[in-house]
Amino acid sequence: MGEIAQATVDQFARPSRGAKSNVVGLHEGNIESSAGSIEGNTAAGDAPADDKHVDDVTRLQVLEVSGTASRREVGALEADRSVGHLHSLPGRPAGTRWASSPRWETDYVDAQEHSLTRWGSADETPAVEDRVRDYLTQHVGLARPWPRVDPRAEEVPPSRMRGDVVSALIDIVGAENVSVEPGARLGATGGASFADYARRRTGDVSDVPDLVVRPGHHDEVVRILTVLSAQDVAVVPVGGGTSVVGGLRMSVPRVALVLDRLGDLLDLDPVSGIATIGPGVTGPCLEALLAARGFTLGHLPQSWERASMGGYAATRSAGQASTGYGRSDEMIESLVVATPMGTMDVGRAPSSAAGPDLRGLLIGSEGALGVITRLRLRVRRLPDTRIYDAAILPGFAAGVAAFRDAAQSRATADVMRLSDEAETATTLLMSGPTGLLAAGLDRYLRVRGVDREGASLAILGWEGTDRDLVTARRAATWRALRRHGAVSLGHRPGESWRRHRFAGPFLRDALMDAGYLVETLETATHWNGYLDLHADVNQALHSALQAPPGPYVMSHLSHVYETGASLYTTVIAVADQADPLAQWARAKSAATDAIMESNATVTHHHAVGRDHAPWLEAEIGSLGIDVLRATKHAVDPRGVLNPGVLGL
Numbered sequence: 188m189g190e191i192a193q194a195t196v197d198q199f200a201r202p203s204r205g206a207k208s209n210v211v212g213l214h215e216g217n218i219e220s221s222a223g224s225i226e227g228n229t230a231a232g233d234a235p236a237d238d239k240h241v242d243d244v245t246r247l248q249v250l251e252v253s254g255t256a257s258r259r260e261v262g263a264l265e266a267d268r269s270v271g272h273l274h275s276l277p278g279r280p281a282g283t284r285w286a287s288s289p290r291w292e293t294d295y296v297d298a299q300e301h302s303l304t305r306w307g308s309a310d311e312t313p314a315v316e317d318r319v320r321d322y323l324t325q326h327v328g329l330a331r332p333w334p335r336v337d338p339r340a341e342e343v344p345p346s347r348m349r350g351d352v353v354s355a356l357i358d359i360v361g362a363e364n365v366s367v368e369p370g371a372r373l374g375a376t377g378g379a380s381f382a383d384y385a386r387r388r389t390g391d392v393s394d395v396p397d398l399v400v401r402p403g404h405h406d407e408v409v410r411i412l413t414v415l416s417a418q419d420v421a422v423v424p425v426g427g428g429t430s431v432v433g434g435l436r437m438s439v440p441r442v443a444l445v446l447d448r449l450g451d452l453l454d455l456d457p458v459s460g461i462a463t464i465g466p467g468v469t470g471p472c473l474e475a476l477l478a479a480r481g482f483t484l485g486h487l488p489q490s491w492e493r494a495s496m497g498g499y500a501a502t503r504s505a506g507q508a509s510t511g512y513g514r515s516d517e518m519i520e521s522l523v524v525a526t527p528m529g530t531m532d533v534g535r536a537p538s539s540a541a542g543p544d545l546r547g548l549l550i551g552s553e554g555a556l557g558v559i560t561r562l563r564l565r566v567r568r569l570p571d572t573r574i575y576d577a578a579i580l581p582g583f584a585a586g587v588a589a590f591r592d593a594a595q596s597r598a599t600a601d602v603m604r605l606s607d608e609a610e611t612a613t614t615l616l617m618s619g620p621t622g623l624l625a626a627g628l629d630r631y632l633r634v635r636g637v638d639r640e641g642a643s644l645a646i647l648g649w650e651g652t653d654r655d656l657v658t659a660r661r662a663a664t665w666r667a668l669r670r671h672g673a674v675s676l677g678h679r680p681g682e683s684w685r686r687h688r689f690a691g692p693f694l695r696d697a698l699m700d701a702g703y704l705v706e707t708l709e710t711a712t713h714w715n716g717y718l719d720l721h722a723d724v725n726q727a728l729h730s731a732l733q734a735p736p737g738p739y740v741m742s743h744l745s746h747v748y749e750t751g752a753s754l755y756t757t758v759i760a761v762a763d764q765a766d767p768l769a770q771w772a773r774a775k776s777a778a779t780d781a782i783m784e785s786n787a788t789v790t791h792h793h794a795v796g797r798d799h800a801p802w803l804e805a806e807i808g809s810l811g812i813d814v815l816r817a818t819k820h821a822v823d824p825r826g827v828l829n830p831g832v833l834g835l
Contacts, residue, residue: 302337303337303338303373303376303384303387303392304335304336304337304338304384304387304388305335305384305696305699305700306379306692306693306695306696307692307693307696309335311693311696312693312696312697312700313693313694313696313697314697315697315698315700315701318617319617320701322613322616322617323698323701323703323739323759325736326736326737326739327703327736327737327738327739327759327760327761328734328735328736328737328760328761329761330701330702330703330761330762331702331764332700332701332702333388333699333700333701333702333762333764334388335388335700336388336390337387338373338387338390338392338395340368340369340370340373341369342390342392343369343372343373343392343395344392344395346367346372346397346398347397347440348367348397348398348420348440348442349418351418352398352414352415352418352420352442353365353367353398355414355418356398356400356411356414356442359402359407359410359411359414360400360401360402360403360407360411364400364401364402364403364448365398365399365400365401366398366399367397367398367399369395371399372395372396372397372398372399372443373392373395374399375396375399375425375428375443375445376392376394376395376396376428376435376443377394377425377427377428377429377430377434377435378394378428378430378431378433378434378435378436379428379429379430379431379490379493379692380430380431380432380433380706380798381695381699381704381705381706381767381771382433382706382767382768382771382772382798383431383433383436384699385699385704385762385767385768385771386768393438394435394436394437394438396423396441396442396443397440397441397442398441398442398443399442399443399445400442400443400444400445401445401446401447401448402444402446402448402449403448403449404449404560405449405523405525405530405560405561408444408449408525408558408560409525409526409529409530411442411444412525412526412527412558412827412828413527415442415527415827416527416823416824416825416827417825419825419827420440420441420442420827421437421439421440421441421442421827421829421830422441422442422444422558422827422828422829423435423437423441423442423443423444423554423829424444424446424466424497424501424554424558424559424829425443425444425445425446426446426466426467426494426495426496426497426498426501427469427490427493427494427495427498428493429490429493429494429498430498430502430794430796431707431793431796432790432793432794432795432796432797432798432799433796433797433798433832434502434553434554434794434796434797434829434832436796436797437797437829437830437831439830444558445467446465446466446467446495446497446558446560447467448467449465449466449467449497449560449561450465450466450467450468450469450472450495451464451465451468452464452468452473452476452477453465453561455477455480455482455566457480457481457482460482460565460566460567460568461520461563461564461565461566462477462482462484462563462564462566463561463562463563463564464496464561464562464563464564465496465497465560465561465562466495466496466497466498466500466558466559466560466561466562467495467496467497468495468496469492469493469494469495469496470484470486470487470488470490470491470492470493470494470495470496471491471492473496477566478569481568481569482566482567482568482569483566483567483568483569483570484512484518484564484566484567485506485508485511485512485566485567485601485650486499486504486506486508486509486512486515486518487506487507487508487688488504488505488506488507488792489507489688489689489691489692490504490692491506491689492689496562496564497559497562499515500515500516500519500522500549500550500551500559500562501550501551501552501553501554501559501794502515502551502553502792502793502794503515503516503550503551503792503794504792504794505746505753505791505792507602507604507688507745508601508602508648508650509746510599510600510601510602510603510746510747511599511600511601511602511649511650512567512601513565514746514792515550516547516550516551517565518564518565519534519546519550519562519563519564519565520534520537520563520564520565521533521534521535521546521562521563522534522546522549522550522559522561522562522563523559523560523561523562524549524556524557524558524559524560525557525558525560526556526557526558526822526823526828527822527823527824527825527827527828528821528822528823528824531545531549531557531822533545533546533549534546534563548818551794551795552833553794553795553796553829553832553833554828554829554832555819555823555828555829555830555832555833555835556818556819556822556823556828557822557823557828558828568652569652570650570651570652570657571651571652571653571654572649572650572651572652572653572654572657572658573648573649573650574648574649574650574657574658574661574678575602575646575647575648575649575678575681575682575684575685576646576647576648576661576665576675576676576677576678576681577644577645577646577647577675577676577677577678577679577680577681577684578644578645578647578668578673578674578675578676579611579632579637579639579642579643579644579645579673579674579676580605580637580642580643580644580645580668580671580672580673580674581636581637581638581641581642581643581672582608582641582642582643583605583606583607583608583643583718583721584718585643585671585672586605586643586645586671586744587605587714587717587718587744587752588671589645589667589668589670589671589672589673590603590605590645590744590747590752591714591752592667592668592670592671593663593664593667593668593747594747594748594749594752595749596663596667597749598660598663598664598666598667599664599747600647600648600649600660600661600664601648601649601650602646602647602648602649602685603645603646603647603744603745603746603747604645604646604647604684604743604744604745605643605644605645605646605743605744605745606643606644606645606741606742606743607643607721607741607742607743608641608642608643609739609740609741609742610644610741610742610743610757611642611643611644612640613739613741614644615639615642615644632674635674636672636674637672637674644680645668645673646680646681646684647661647664647668647681648681648685649661649664698759699762702761702762702764703759703760703761703762704732704738704758704759704760704761704762704763704767704770704771705757705758705759706757706758706771706774706775707755707756707757707758708724708755708756708758708775708778708779708793709753709754709755709756709790709791709792709793710724710753710754710782710787710788710789710790710791711746711751711752711753711754711787711788711791712751712752712754712785712786712787712788713750713751714750714751714752716785716786716787717744717751717752717754719785720754720781720782720785720787721742721754723781723782723784723785724742724754724756724778724781724782724785725740725742725756726781727774727777727778727780727781728740728756728758728774728777728778730777731773731774731776731777731778732758732760732770732773732774734760734761737759737760737761738758738759738760738774739758739759739760740756740757740758740759741756741757742754742755742756742757743755746791746792753791753792754787754791756778758774760774775798779799779802783802783805783806788806789802789803789805789806795832795833795834796832797831797832800831800832800833800834801834803833803834804834812834815833815835816835819835
């Protein structure tokens, strides 16, 4: 029986049968681990050590392994393909300028970096395994494959941009950094929501900009904005193009202000722990640059592979380790922002009482109040120790109580992720053990007082430069969780999640190809209303997507505060290929109404964009909207900066 138990736990660390890229789960990041991922050795003083002893009736044992990662390993920051199918990671000497390869400099059809109808390339899209198809057919319904046709340059309508505007911008940045070519404009098209991808699958390219401009420094941005304001031409800052709330979507003639040339690590203050960077640098690039100097930002949202630092700030994003490292707004020390009326330079000390926080006003403004051209960010030393665990709790309610206990006793992990019963069931079915091994796991959990059928899976991660401190923090977290019935699954499922945590968008590509609507939404609320919010959002989505037997709705908690937490929900339904936009709009509207009725926030980390704008007044009030409008008028009197986002 002990051998069965060990094999049961090891199953979580075993690659799936078949191709490495097969879809093995429906949530963000499966729990299967790459071989050889164990870091370090078992420590006798580890918090979950008592889990190695189980009732004599079952004689089950759980291998508990924790350890350290070298600076080299951490510095690579998941650079191998198993982490997220990175398109590229810079392998350049420290101190050299990051020279990106913009996709608009070559023919779009022949040399595109990513599709406009999916997150990854066709080669990166995993195959959907038969067991996944069977599960979806049973729980969601039978779908028919969705044709995947990428827009081509020859299908792009002619630019509507006036010649005098083009000439004026060429005078500022040079002809090589201005383009009206269809391929260049397609390459600067952004938006990565289900609605964005579904619309382009129908041939709708109305969100393609009319002109692409690539400024090289702050003064050029100010001059560009001055010209465009005088000519009443709309301008949209473009970083990674990963908005999922319509932040880049508009049909009026407009300029895409692509910020990739502002993509440097400009300075690193190792004493204060502050990095000065340009807004165009992406997550993998910045982490590689910082790691070469022994530092990390630690901000890893699901969009990490493509999102830019300017986008992080403009949307007030939160990474997967935000409970420990903080949100993007907590990392920003200062901002330099270009506007049609001049320059704003805000933030000169770690904290200040010099009037209202203008830095906070600009963070999350989505380009509506100016274009971020420089950021100073708090960075931290690379962790020497990194420990990831997994646990099972007896239901989502028990898990929420455990996470609240940990937060309010200041015993949080850096990564704290809790799946509800639906997401847990899917994960265990698709990625967990089967047959005799599954029976062994079930028996083990029952002995520990947990029924797998109604269980909730938790992923926990601790990082730091002091192993003793990390171990102590881990022990404190586990004490809080055990008060609510948590059972350890060891380190391997947690380590596997860490290595595969950027897989979610690639899985969505595969499921869309198979004919399914796959989308997410997120919010946050206080602890006293959290479970009601979870139930209300679930019910709203089911009511709006009535098509037996689906939809399938699953959620997780992934950002923890002393007073509350976020709620991140994924919905899968058979796509109405005749009108998928209307189908999702109904569901999104119903869920957002439920969120607002629950007194939760319309968005925790996806920003407002255009999609959430109709609900913003309900959250901040009419006077709050007036304050935003007055601010916009002060910095953008002609209203050319990303008009429509934030409802402005």
